[in-house]
Amino acid sequence: MRNLKLTIEYNGSQFFGWQKQNGKRTVQGELESAIFALTKEKVIVEGSGRTDRGVHALGQVASLKIENKMPIKNFKTALNNLLPHDVKIKKVEKCEDDFHARFSAKKKTYCYVVQIGGEESAIKHALMGFYSYDVDFEKMRELSKLFIGKHNFKGFCSSDTNVTNFEREIFDFKVSKHGKVYKFEVTGNGFLYNMVRILVGTLLDCGRGKISEEDIRTALKTGDRSLSGKTMEPNGLYLKKVEYAK
Amino acid sequence: MRNLKLTIEYNGSQFFGWQKQNGKRTVQGELESAIFALTKEKVIVEGSGRTDRGVHALGQVASLKIENKMPIKNFKTALNNLLPHDVKIKKVEKCEDDFHARFSAKKKTYCYVVQIGGEESAIKHALMGFYSYDVDFEKMRELSKLFIGKHNFKGFCSSDTNVTNFEREIFDFKVSKHGKVYKFEVTGNGFLYNMVRILVGTLLDCGRGKISEEDIRTALKTGDRSLSGKTMEPNGLYLKKVEYAK
Numbered sequence: 001m002r003n004l005k006l007t008i009e010y011n012g013s014q015f016f017g018w019q020k021q022n023g024k025r026t027v028q029g030e031l032e033s034a035i036f037a038l039t040k041e042k043v044i045v046e047g048s049g050r051t052d053r054g055v056h057a058l059g060q061v062a063s064l065k066i067e068n069k070m071p072i073k074n075f076k077t078a079l080n081n082l083l084p085h086d087v088k089i090k091k092v093e094k095c096e097d098d099f100h101a102r103f104s105a106k107k108k109t110y111c112y113v114v115q116i117g118g119e120e121s122a123i124k125h126a127l128m129g130f131y132s133y134d135v136d137f138e139k140m141r142e143l144s145k146l147f148i149g150k151h152n153f154k155g156f157c158s159s160d161t162n163v164t165n166f167e168r169e170i171f172d173f174k175v176s177k178h179g180k181v182y183k184f185e186v187t188g189n190g191f192l193y194n195m196v197r198i199l200v201g202t203l204l205d206c207g208r209g210k211i212s213e214e215d216i217r218t219a220l221k222t223g224d225r226s227l228s229g230k231t232m233e234p235n236g237l238y239l240k241k242v243e244y245a246k
Numbered sequence: 247m248r249n250l251k252l253t254i255e256y257n258g259s260q261f262f263g264w265q266k267q268n269g270k271r272t273v274q275g276e277l278e279s280a281i282f283a284l285t286k287e288k289v290i291v292e293g294s295g296r297t298d299r300g301v302h303a304l305g306q307v308a309s310l311k312i313e314n315k316m317p318i319k320n321f322k323t324a325l326n327n328l329l330p331h332d333v334k335i336k337k338v339e340k341c342e343d344d345f346h347a348r349f350s351a352k353k354k355t356y357c358y359v360v361q362i363g364g365e366e367s368a369i370k371h372a373l374m375g376f377y378s379y380d381v382d383f384e385k386m387r388e389l390s391k392l393f394i395g396k397h398n399f400k401g402f403c404s405s406d407t408n409v410t411n412f413e414r415e416i417f418d419f420k421v422s423k424h425g426k427v428y429k430f431e432v433t434g435n436g437f438l439y440n441m442v443r444i445l446v447g448t449l450l451d452c453g454r455g456k457i458s459e460e461d462i463r464t465a466l467k468t469g470d471r472s473l474s475g476k477t478m479e480p481n482g483l484y485l486k487k488v489e490y491a492k
Contacts, residue, residue: 009368010368010369011368011371014260056369058369085368086368086371086372087368088365088366119334120331121255122255122331122332122333122334123256123257123302123373125332126257126331126332127369127370
């Protein structure tokens with residue numbers, strides 16, 4: 001058995017998310033089918049985490065154990081030829097037996113892309129979120145720093161009955177813009193359900209003056225979800241990078 | 247009855263083209279349904295021309311006759327609220343009774359966007375074509391001028407039994423690039439079936455040295471389709487603009 005690490009890009013707009021579900025088109029399902037078509041092995045492709053319906057990935061990571069001995073380079077090419085156009089394997093690497101895409105992950109970086117105001121584009125709708133109000137860019141950039149460090153993010157997630165520990169550490173939060181298109185890039189040791197979409201919605205709601213800096217500080221202290229901002233749509237969200245210990 | 251002119255943007259990737267077909271999701275079908283939902287009138291939305299499955303539009307034009315008296319501005323907003331995210335009305339205008347989106351059209355501009363070499367993007371696949379060979383940009387730009395003017399384009403279209411006259415006039419042909427992304431923009435009085443996709447494929451096949459300048463000249467003279475280049479995929483094609491006499 002070899003343990004392989006895959007780095008995967010996908011456009012989430014036509015998937016019911018990452019996780020395999022009966023009768024639904026999912027990224028995990030497409031990958032496992034392509035691997036079965038190629039090797040006749042029924043493997044489980046373990047992702048670094050699920051992504052929701054409509055969420056994209058530039059660098060999702062998955063691991064899988066497989067008997068097949070095909071050279072790594074051929075394996076990548078053969079899989080890409082079998083996969084649909086909206087999923088692409090960027091890299092295949094051999095890894096240690098104990099490597100697991102989810103349990104070994106140390107850092108994840110998500111990027112949220114959003115158009116501020118103007119007319120929504122029909123062409124690019126699946127690739128970016130939309131926020132119809134004017135926002136104060138410098139204020140959002142400054143307030144994004146409030147999230148850096150270890151915090152209880154209970155006030156910045158949707159309820160998920162599997163979670164009891166809401167502490168996560170944010171290492172970096174960058175806000176940039178190019179014309180009407182704003183980009184929020186956040187790196188952390190892990191994220192709660194809908195957390196990135198709510199962090200971005202909170203900064204935008206602050207940027208337009210609907211929420212105050214004090215609301216953010218209080219939500220971080222008390223875990224009160226009613227003080228934080230809206231949950232942004234999934235279409236602007238990209239899982240950019242997953243990092244592991246060397 | 248009012249005669250209205252619509253300017254429409256759409257992402258063609260999830261449509262079976264412009265033209266209404268039973269049981270299929272089409273742009274014309276979505277527009278007529280939204281208009282019916284709003285006004286209870288069964289109108290026919292006449293496009294300036296069909297676009298194929300997967301082809302996009304930045305400025306498709308359509309006309310329709312309708313009883314409804316709603317102010318133009320409200321009509322646009324109400325329709326956009328009813329339409330799916332991948333179709334958007336950019337403009338609604340009142341027009342003369344004899345205006346017809348197809349028969350009154352004088353010029354159309356199409357744009358083809360293609361990535362040259364490198365790895366194909368899963369994220370942007372639906373929005374651009376792909377060509378895997380290196381090409382000579384200056385040569386393509388120069389050769390594109392061969393198409394300007396009135397020519398018999400029989401050698402540059404797919405067979406379409408409704409057509410007997412293959413003469414079309416090309417007014418302008420621009421080739422530009424930005425990194426690996428090349429753009430071909432062509433304006434003409436009309437285009438034959440698959441003509442833009444074949445013109446672009448021909449320039450690319452020339453750009454990589456598979457076809458010669460002489461082949462293009464001969465295909466223009468003789469109408470021999472075997473001398474021209476490949477038909478590019480629909481996903482890189484955009485109907486950019488339709489122009490009418492003032």
